[in-house]
Amino acid sequence: MSGLNGIIVAVDSANPNNLTINIDSSGFSAWSAGGEIQNLDADVIPAVAQVRTYMGAGTLTRVMGFSARSKKFNLLDVGQKTHLGYIDFLTDVTSAGEVSCNVYVDYNDSEPVNNTDDEFFNNVFSTEVELFDAPSQSKCWHRFYCGVDAQFFEYDLSLTERQLFTPAITNSEVLVDSIIIWSDSAGRLIN
DSSP, X not given: OGGGTTOOOOEEEEOSSXXXXXXXXXXXXXXXXXXXXXXXXXXXXXXXXXXXOOXXXXXXXXXXXXXXXXXXXXXXXGTEEEEEEEEEEEEEOOSSOEEEEEEEETTOOSSOTTOSOOSSSOSEEEOSOOTTSOTXXXXXXXXXXXXXXXXXXXXXXXXXXXXXXXXXXXXXXXXXXXXXXXXXXXXXXXX
């Protein structure tokens, strides 16, 4: 299926004999035989990726990631823990952009609390037009849910390795204009 050559896509599901990708292949020619797949999230295994001679005339693009970490937020002045309900991000609208947002609590700066496979409390928000927004607007609010109670919390905006290897995402420039943090007191400071 030569129409898939050179395309970088995320695999939705895989088992030893099949894999599913989220791409419309209806216009591609039928698969005949052979082919190879390279996993960009893992180290390249020489047996999977064939070594070829570079013939020249190629184009290299430098892709740079970023990391923007907030300060630690709290309600210590009133002697309360903080409940983080959600964060609203106002961003420029892109065609395929997204940003990872990891939330860290208290003084655990290495393990985000939203590092789960939960469909509601997530760690990525899109910079595309939201479902009920006007399609022609240039900026859009994106709500990011991550309910947690803590003495302190902070968030880190960045691109994951998967996002860095997805041209549609890296070609979508990220610009965050405003952030609203929706939080409230969550009871005693120490349980």
